Amino acid sequence: MIRVDVELAERSYPIFIGGGLLRDASLLARTIKTRQVMVVTNDRVGPLYLDTLRQGLTDRQLACVVLPDGEQFKTLESFSQIMTALLEHKFERGCTVVALGGGVVGDLAGFAAACYQRGVRFVQIPTTLLAQVDSAVGGKTAVNHALGKNMIGAFHQPVAVLADLDTLNTLEAREFRAGVAEVIKYGLMRDREFFDWLELNLDALMAREPAAVTHAIKRSCENKADVVAADEHESGERALLNLGHTFGHAIEHALGYGVWLHGEAVAAGMCMAARMSARVGMIAPTTRDRVIALIERAGLPTVQPPTTSVTELLAAMSIDKKNQDGRIRLILLDAIGHASVRDDYDQQALLEVLGGGAAPPRAA
Amino acid sequence: MIRVDVELAERSYPIFIGGGLLRDASLLARTIKTRQVMVVTNDRVGPLYLDTLRQGLTDRQLACVVLPDGEQFKTLESFSQIMTALLEHKFERGCTVVALGGGVVGDLAGFAAACYQRGVRFVQIPTTLLAQVDSAVGGKTAVNHALGKNMIGAFHQPVAVLADLDTLNTLEAREFRAGVAEVIKYGLMRDREFFDWLELNLDALMAREPAAVTHAIKRSCENKADVVAADEHESGERALLNLGHTFGHAIEHALGYGVWLHGEAVAAGMCMAARMSARVGMIAPTTRDRVIALIERAGLPTVQPPTTSVTELLAAMSIDKKNQDGRIRLILLDAIGHASVRDDYDQQALLEVLGGGAAPPRAA
Helix, strand or coil: CEEEEECCHHHCEEEEEECCHHHCHHHHHHHCCCCEEEEEEECCCHHHHHHHHHHCCCCCEEEEEEECCCHHHCCHHHHHHHHHHHHHCCCCCCCEEEEEECHHHHHHHHHHHHHECCCCEEEEEECCHHHHHHHCCCCEEEEEECCEEEEEEEECCCCEEEEEHHHHHHCCHHHHHHHHHHHHHHHHHHCHHHHHHHHHHHHHHHCCCHHHHHHHHHHHHHHHHHHHHHCCCCCCHHHHHHCCHHHHHHHHHHHCCCCCCHHHHHHHHHHHHHHHHHHCCCCCHHHHHHHHHHHHHCCCCCCECCCCCHHHHHHHHCCCCCCECCECCEEEEEECCEEEEECCCCHHHHHHHHHCECCCCCCC | CEEEEECCHHHCEEEEEECCHHHCHHHHHHHCCCCEEEEEEECCCHHHHHHHHHHCCCCCEEEEEEECCCHHHCCHHHHHHHHHHHHHCCCCCCCEEEEEECHHHHHHHHHHHHHECCCCEEEEEECCHHHHHHHCCCCEEEEEECCEEEEEEEECCCCEEEEEHHHHHHCCHHHHHHHHHHHHHHHHHHCHHHHHHHHHHHHHHHCCCHHHHHHHHHHHHHHHHHHHHHCCCCCCHHHHHHCCHHHHHHHHHHHCCCCCCHHHHHHHHHHHHHHHHHHCCCCCHHHHHHHHHHHHHCCCCCCECCCCCHHHHHHHHCCCCCCECCECCEEEEEECCEEEEECCCCHHHHHHHHHCECCCCCCC
16 A cells, blocks of 8 residues: 655645555544544445445444436535435534545535535545546535536545545546546646656556556656645646646536546647647647647547537636636646646637547547 | 724734725725625615625626525525626636625625635625624634535635624614624623623613724624634634524524524523523523523513424534534533533433523514
8 A cells, every 4th residue: 555645734634545445444444533424426336335335434323425427416406415414414513524436426525525514524535547646636626517617616625535446447448548638647747757657658557557557646646745735725836737627628518517528528638738839839749749649549539529619618718717817827838747827828829729629539 | 993803824804893884995995806896795785785885896897696685595596696696707716705794695605705616705794783793704604504504614714894884774673683692692702891891881782872883893803803813613712602502593493594583593592501501500590690681681582482392492403513422512601701612511401491482582
């Protein structure tokens, strides 16, 4: 078991990465400390792991909320359902909410933990690669609104993250690839050495070879932990974690949540950011092509869907948390391993990048 | 104009108390600094003050949400309505949400400010005595759930509080009295000198003599600011501010929100806390009677409504944010000017206190 720490003074917490964590009763006892435990999961993950988790927590007052699977359920309605369950079971401020699932479950359960009685303990047990390398770490919680993704939320750090590598064995290929998109993001935005490693080891990673998967998760969590420790509430550097996300959120919004996976949209978004960076002369065309080639090798989409119009994408991008004074702010690349926030780019270049569409993501 | 500061390091903020603040364009410009301003108010307060506020903010992108008046609208649905308005107007993270109204508007708008894009600036313009002395100060925000009051919320400090004394002129007598309940609370829980002052000056206060009203608000805000500065997230002393509220919330919940005003329920709750404190021998019967006499003189209810049963009240009290390990925690009095949190009291005494009911509060 590897441990990566997120350093946030009195809110510091450990990320445990390894096999068999869900069956490790001693680890569960150390990380989930309260009598009352509310597990939030979905109808795909729950049947696979809920019983195992329950066996490690037999001495607790345990309750569960099992939601339907999918980004389209990351809503205020699902949030309200968790609140009702907490109250019906008379859960107190001294309880723990546990998220057992992917990014949707984590974001939703985390927001519920942030708001129930103005904040209760929260433990993340991410079961997808994307959640293990990104969404479960850093304390961003949210639900979507019909008019924008993640628009309603809170910063609420977990007290621990348990990334059980065994849960990745049951992950569909498409979901695994979506997680790889966020792994590539860390290399691109701030870790050139990791990007180089990914170019050399992508086949091993895609084949889910344990050593490659473990290194990819560890290095991703270390990068995320560094950024979050430096800028918990995204007043500066943390915005760079949104590389590919401004374009990606616009794709998700224009298609309707759940048509493309979040990681797929981010993959296409990173390629769009690379094209935009090349168009405005921040990177060479060869660098752009290196980015696109790695994402292509991972089996991820490299262009936006052909069905989305420039107008739709622009409208969706105009509602983004990074925007200031009506300007769409983009995360662009200065080099592989170095990104920066820009709002002084050529508008025409943006329109051209938004103009090119392509085929849908590969099926599982 | 008087200024009281809430000292919370980088989140410190001023409370301005005085007449004509809403017409003071320079003060508004100093405290509401952003281009985009969303005013949340209700259909009783809005028609009285919205135009005045608008005149001081002509250079901004101003939008409004006008909700129906009443505690029964402090819900997740109203919260969702504010989110929709913010998104429809394309409000950015750099916007300000302004609460113009009483405690309901402040709690709701504050929770919206806490969650919109994971937190935006918030300014409180409380227009009731209760909000000016209590709910607008300290950063507690929340909405109610059908199963419990203030169960969904966040700590989110305002950047400024503007308590315009002129707004109290339009306040109904019943609402003013409800505010006096929270004023008395500060004397009872931690400020014996202020309690003595209230005994001497209650008639002047109830007649809304400016000097008495100003002193009452100033002293209340100073007490609240001290407690909040010492314990922002209610891990200790701040719980004492709930004197009268455990009983009071149970009354509100059992009657249905909006039947009694919050301050009326707290008034009866403080009398119940005094009776309970006397029953378990913490205070003398003469002290208990002094508490009840002052609340009675303010025209506030001194006992719970006769229509609520012991069972209903107990059930409502069992869902309280202070409870630990299933024990109902009460704020009881050791003396006038000194309260403490207790869960080691005689259950029979509690049942007896919950057993006595009385007539409804005086009409306006």
